[in-house]
Amino acid sequence: MKETSFIQQNKDKWKRFEDLNRQKSKDPDEISRLFVEITEDLSYARTFYPKRSVRVYLNFLAQNVFSSLYKIKSRPFSKLLHFWTESLPLELYRSRRNLLISFILFSVAALIGVISSYTDINFSRVILGDGYVEMTNDFIEKGDPMAVYKQQASTPMFLRIFFNNLQVSLFCFILGILYSVGSAFFIFYNGVMVGAFQSYFYFKGMSISSTMAKTLLWTSFLTIWIHGAIEISAIVIAGGAGITLGNGLLFPGTYTRLQSLQLTAKRGLKIMMGLIPFIFIAAVFESWVTRHTEMDVYAKLFIIIGSFLIMISYFVLYPIYVARRNGNKIDLNEEAPFQPTKKIERYKIRQANEIFSDAFLLHRHVSAYFRRIIWLLIIPLNMLLLAGLMLLVPEEFKKEYFSYLAITQSYPAGAYTALAFFGSLFVLSLNVVTVSHAIYYHFSDKTIPVWKSWRKYSLRNTWKVALPVAILLLYFRYASEAVLFLGIGLAPVVFFMFFPLANEKGNYFTRISSTISLGFKSWSNSFLVMLVISLLVFCFTLIFSGFAMVGHIITETIQWHFVNSDINFYLVQNIIIGTIMIVFLHLMLPVYTLAFALAYYSQKEKEEAVGLFERLDRFGKKSKSYETEFELDED
Known part of the structure; x- marks a missing residue:
């Protein structure tokens, strides 16, 4: 036949x-x-x-x-149970030396903090800051040295503390990428802070009487370590995870450094995932329990000792027990991550998880087309804009401020003038158009140089994407909390407009209408994509906020050496933080553009089956490379 x-x-x-x-x-x-x-x-x-x-x-x-x-049917509960009873304990056992190094570093640093405070009581001011020390002195004089934990309502205090501790732990871990030295330094820094903080109460009391010294030390110990037993332990363990991460670069073995880093990052992240519930519990204790300084001493001791026993049992003793029972699983025989060459199909119906994964794969394919433009042109332009604002409203930049929303360009409220808005609109639109051009260039058969193609493309299309970018700028800058919450539902449609407004032909207003229509049809997919990417961006925000903390530390260090200088150190700090946030923004925005471009192509395929018709045109044609396309019988 x-x-x-x-x-x-x-x-x-x-x-x-x-x-x-x-x-x-x-x-x-x-x-x-x-x-x-x-x-x-x-x-x-x-x-x-x-x-x-x-x-x-x-x-x-x-x-x-x-x-x-x-x-195989998935068993989520079984996997979760396996993680806590075997997978994580074995990973902790494999990282036991790194965890021990982290603990020793922290202990030595805490001892240095105590000795330094004994040598010079003003050392605590250098570490903790004059403002915090003066506030603590006021509370001591009023007879309630731990009143700092009663200043804020429990719920907002819990949210602030939980995210702050999560940020500190993540930062401690991610610094391990600096060949483990970064995590070691951060652990040491925190150890000195804890030692100086705890000993301050004793030496402050000694300035009054020996009895007061013992009273203040005992009171502070029973209060701080209610939450500190878990919180400080988590930071030490995060430091061990960071050292594990950095060891991938230091000791790659038979792998390349990149392959080794991927493997150790996976191991370190597993430990970090295990810390999240404990960081949560520590925040609960600090927000709802620590504030009750009048609590019975034995109740406090029970919580502190119980917390230490739980941390030691699960993170030290239990891993040894699991390792002895599973001796054949201790040594890892991991293969280097294999990255198969995969061609990204333009017109393909994708679910949210496929859009997310293909967006990062597409990023690898097209980043060569846009990364130099972003680093050499767009970020410097944004820095010039920041410098211009400093010249126009210098007093605003000499105030202490910090913005976690990179979308606001890290400008103080008073400096957010028309120049800030339209300047931000231009550089962000240029970022979107540059990434859109990379996608367009990748899927086209262009032979002209990338730079020449980008120049024509950006001149023609930058103004076209200004509308959705302006909506996002105004939304994040001026919307109230209620509007911010409601606007989350419309945000996917706005992101969806980025790529088609730059690439589709025809009347601009007709294009806006058709794009919005497609965006609403793709809403469920787009919303999930936006949610996942935003969670990822939030994690990176915590990390970059940590780098901004480094900016604060650098500024303080400079200030120690120029005590009598007329330099405004808030200005120095704001320049550092502003630069970090600008870089962060321009590195994260392309991920949204790439993901929503794929969401657009997916919806386009559902509506018009463009890719299907292209495949039908190719069907039956001979291929020299693959056996999936062949000639049909002519008769």
């Missing part, structure tokens, strides 16, 4: 099988019957059409059903 006749005779059956396979509720009798018939057709095709596309198609159908029938 000729192939064309074979296809004609069976295509309705195959189509029915495809339709059934897509349905959630299936007729088991019918689908099993069709499956048997299709496997018979596949056997026939393998015999008579071994190198024809019909064989590939039938193999695809049979393989999909086989995979869906025989795949």
Whole structure:
């Protein structure tokens, strides 16, 4: 039988099988019957059409059903239980030396903090700051030295403390990428702070009387370590995870440094995931329990000792027990991560998880087209804008401020003038257009140089994406909390407009209307994509905020050496923080542009089947590289 006749005779059956396979509720009798018939057709095709596309198609159908029938059912609870009872303890055991190094560093640093405070009581002012020390002195004089924990309502205090401690732990971990030295330094710095803070109460009391010294030390100990037992332990463990991360660069073994870093990052992240519940519990204690300074001494001791016992039992003793029971699993025989070469299809129907993963794959493919422009042109332009604002409203930049929202360009409220808005609008639109051009250039057959192509493209399209960028700028800058919450539902549609407004042809206003329509049709997919990327960006925000903390530390260090100088150190600090936030913004925005470009192509494929028609045009054509496209019988 000729192939064309074979296809004609069976295509309705195959189509029915495809339709059934897509349905959630299936007729088991019918689908099993069709499956048997299709496997018979596949056997026939393998015999008579071994190198024809019909064989590939039938193999695809049979393989999909086989995979869906025989795949292992997921057991989320079992996986979660396995993580806490075996996977994480084994990882802690493998990292035991790094955790011990972190603990020793912290202990030595805390001892240095105590000795330094004994040598010079003003050392605490250098570490903790004059403002905090003066506030503590006021509380001591009023007879309530731990009143600092009663200043804020419990719920907002919990949110602030939880995210702050999570940020500190993540920062301690991520600094390990600096060949482990970064994490070691951060652990040492925190150890000195804890030692100086705890000993300050004793030496402050000694300036009054020995009895007062003992009273203040005991009171502060019983208060601070209610939450500190878990909180400080978590930071020390995060430091050990950071050293594990950095060891991938220091000791790559038979891997490349990048491959080794990927493996140690995975190991370190597993430890960090295990710390999150404990950081949460510490924040609960600090917000709702620590404030009750009048609590019975034995109750406080019970919480402190119990907390230390839990941390030691789970993070020290239990890993040893699990390792002894699973000796064959201690040594890791991990293979280096393999990155297969995958071609990104432009017009393809994608679910949210596919859009997210393909966005990062597309980033690898096209970043060469836009990263130099962002680093050499767009970020410097943004820095010039920041400098211009400093010249126009210098007094605003001499005030202490900090903005966690990078979208506001890290400008103080008073400096957010028309220049700030339109300047930000221009550089952000240029960022979006530059990334859109990279996508356009990647999927086109352009042979002209990238720079020349980008210049024409950006001149023609930058103004076109200004509308959605302006909406986002105004939304994040001026919206009230209620409007911010409600606007989250519309944000995916605004992000969805980035790429098509720059690339689609036709009347601009018609294009806006059609793009908004497509955006709402793709809302569920787009919302999930935005949510996942925003969570990722939030994690990076915590890390970059940590770098901004470094800016604060650098400023203080400079200030110690220029005590009598007329330099405004808030200005220095704001320049550092502003620069960090600008870089962060221009590195994160391309991820949104890439992801929503793929969401646009996915919705376009649903509506118009552009990719399907392209594949049909190629169907039957001979390929020298693949066996999935062949010539059809001419007769």
